[in-house]
Amino acid sequence: MTNDKKIFHKRTERRDAAENRQRILDAALKLFNQSGVGQVSMNQIATEAKIGPGTLYRRYRNKGELCLDLIKDNVVLLFEDIDTYLEENREESPSLRFKAVLSLFLRFRENKAQLLKGVEDSMSTNSGNPLTNSPIYNELHQIFVNLFEEIYPPESTRVKNAFRADMLLLALRSDSYLFQREVRGYSSEMILEQIYSIFISNK
Amino acid sequence: MTNDKKIFHKRTERRDAAENRQRILDAALKLFNQSGVGQVSMNQIATEAKIGPGTLYRRYRNKGELCLDLIKDNVVLLFEDIDTYLEENREESPSLRFKAVLSLFLRFRENKAQLLKGVEDSMSTNSGNPLTNSPIYNELHQIFVNLFEEIYPPESTRVKNAFRADMLLLALRSDSYLFQREVRGYSSEMILEQIYSIFISNK
DNA sequence: ATGATAAACGGAGATGTCTCCATTTGTCAA
DNA sequence: TTGACAAATGGAGACATCTCCGTTTATCAT
Numbered sequence: 001m002t003n004d005k006k007i008f009h010k011r012t013e014r015r016d017a018a019e020n021r022q023r024i025l026d027a028a029l030k031l032f033n034q035s036g037v038g039q040v041s042m043n044q045i046a047t048e049a050k051i052g053p054g055t056l057y058r059r060y061r062n063k064g065e066l067c068l069d070l071i072k073d074n075v076v077l078l079f080e081d082i083d084t085y086l087e088e089n090r091e092e093s094p095s096l097r098f099k100a101v102l103s104l105f106l107r108f109r110e111n112k113a114q115l116l117k118g119v120e121d122s123m124s125t126n127s128g129n130p131l132t133n134s135p136i137y138n139e140l141h142q143i144f145v146n147l148f149e150e151i152y153p154p155e156s157t158r159v160k161n162a163f164r165a166d167m168l169l170l171a172l173r174s175d176s177y178l179f180q181r182e183v184r185g186y187s188s189e190m191i192l193e194q195i196y197s198i199f200i201s202n203k
Numbered sequence: 204m205t206n207d208k209k210i211f212h213k214r215t216e217r218r219d220a221a222e223n224r225q226r227i228l229d230a231a232l233k234l235f236n237q238s239g240v241g242q243v244s245m246n247q248i249a250t251e252a253k254i255g256p257g258t259l260y261r262r263y264r265n266k267g268e269l270c271l272d273l274i275k276d277n278v279v280l281l282f283e284d285i286d287t288y289l290e291e292n293r294e295e296s297p298s299l300r301f302k303a304v305l306s307l308f309l310r311f312r313e314n315k316a317q318l319l320k321g322v323e324d325s326m327s328t329n330s331g332n333p334l335t336n337s338p339i340y341n342e343l344h345q346i347f348v349n350l351f352e353e354i355y356p357p358e359s360t361r362v363k364n365a366f367r368a369d370m371l372l373l374a375l376r377s378d379s380y381l382f383q384r385e386v387r388g389y390s391s392e393m394i395l396e397q398i399y400s401i402f403i404s405n406k
Numbered sequence: 407a408t409g410a411t412a413a414a415c416g417g418a419g420a421t422g423t424c425t426c427c428a429t430t431t432g433t434c435a436a
Numbered sequence: 437t438t439g440a441c442a443a444a445t446g447g448a449g450a451c452a453t454c455t456c457c458g459t460t461t462a463t464c465a466t
Contacts, residue, residue: 014432017444041422052446057424124327129382158400166383167401170373179332180369197361198370201404217462220414244452255416260454262414 023049024056028066037067037118064122067115068134075136078108082143094150095200101143102196106188109177117174131169140172141165151200164199171195226252227259231269240270240321267325270318271337278339281311285346297353298403304346305399309391312380320377334372343375344368354403367402374398 013021027049031040042063046056060066068075081104089097109116123130131137141162148161170176172195180186186194216224230252234243245266249259263269271278284307292300312319326333334340344365351364373379375398383389389397 012433014443016432020444042424043422046446053423054425054427054447055445058444062423124378129378129386131379131382132386159397162387163383163389163397164401166379166387167370167374167398170379171370175327175332176334176369176373179334180366183332183335184365184369186366194362194366195370198367215463217413219462223414245454246452249416256453257417257455257457258415265453 020049020051020055021059023051024059024066025070028070032070032114037063037114038121062122062126064119064126067118067122071112071115071119074108074112078104079139086143094147095196098144098147098151098200099192099196101147102192105140105172106192109172109174110188113174113178117178120174130173131166137169141169144168168195168199223252223254223258224262226254227262227269228273231273235273235317240266240317241324265325265329267322267329270321270325274315274318274322277311277315281307282342289346297350298399301347301350301354301403302395302399304350305395308343308375309395312375312377313391316377316381320381323377333376334369340372344372347371371398371402 024045028040028045031044031048034040040063042056043053045066046053049056060069082101085100085104086097089100092100119134119136120130123133127133131141144165145161148164152159152161152164154161177191180191181188227248231243231248234247234251237243243266245259246256248269249256252259263272285304288303288307289300292303295303322337322339323333326336330336334344347368348364351367355362355364355367357364380394383394384391
């Protein structure tokens, strides 16, 4: 343990780097609370953290990565919650478990709406599709595929469950979720209900 | 006709303005073909068209509006095709008409993939949701809602058809369509089939 | 024709993203 | 302790978006 660095020939994070990291996180959080994630530029964050822009960009290639770092703990918790629920409720029907997972995610989405939008916005600006690149969505995709496989056995449906899960994830992305929330005026619960009914054919 | 301007107290577009408009369109088309829509900046277009950046931005608030102008004719044609089809096939089943409209749109999407992506990209960067702001998607939304109402009478489904249409339009957006096309490796026909099967419950 | 006027123009500049690289600094081995 | 080296730094600068505003110009009424 004390010798990890020797054993693996890997240097530990330099002390000044660790300090800067924390200063960045503090600065970002402060500015985000002050003006909203969308309004804050990387430059402002660098200035507030008293570091050069280059330093900031080496650590976080864009604002999305910074936002992701800021919610990393919550993401881990979310997936722990999901795993726990799924393990403790193996006996429940797949559709009920599906709804529960959806519900857990939507709660998370409501809590971290701004930062999550920050993540997705720069993902789509910088590197194609949020679906592909965000680890969050990849992991969710796997979870939903598994549930769908129980509900729609591959031999009984013309739709590939990976595709079905892709469609579901579209509905959970910030832009579409917030659109339903703000433009169409749905509550979180109503959105859940609608999504559920579309993806679980209620025979 | 010769007196529209007098009658309506509206000046006609100035000659130099009209010339510039055409120069912009030509320049944009040339550069787009040369390097791809995504790689070309507004500055480059302004330079190529031999006008100042301010002039370009007054006419088109962003690259998306320019792209939209470039495909406006095709958009009109698309909706004419859809209207014609729907009028000539009133007797067909709603699901068949649904699939046909989907097919017409996907053909359009394949033809104008780059420019359409250009439109949607700046829509989402600049003004929230492509769903809301693009006239194309608004009109499609209406068409799909009408078809859904035939297939799923409001009293028989828990899902609002406006919501269903919103979900469908998500699947038709550039980023998700191209994701299926390029990452998942589906052909246009396979995507059509999958979307159809998800939104038309095949009892 | 011509002058008043609204429209169009262009380019400077504010702000933002992101890269590059000369310089500094912490760390580890000797 | 020290010096070599990898890691980290910061800021200049390349480009991009987009705005603002003083200047030019086409058009219409007279």
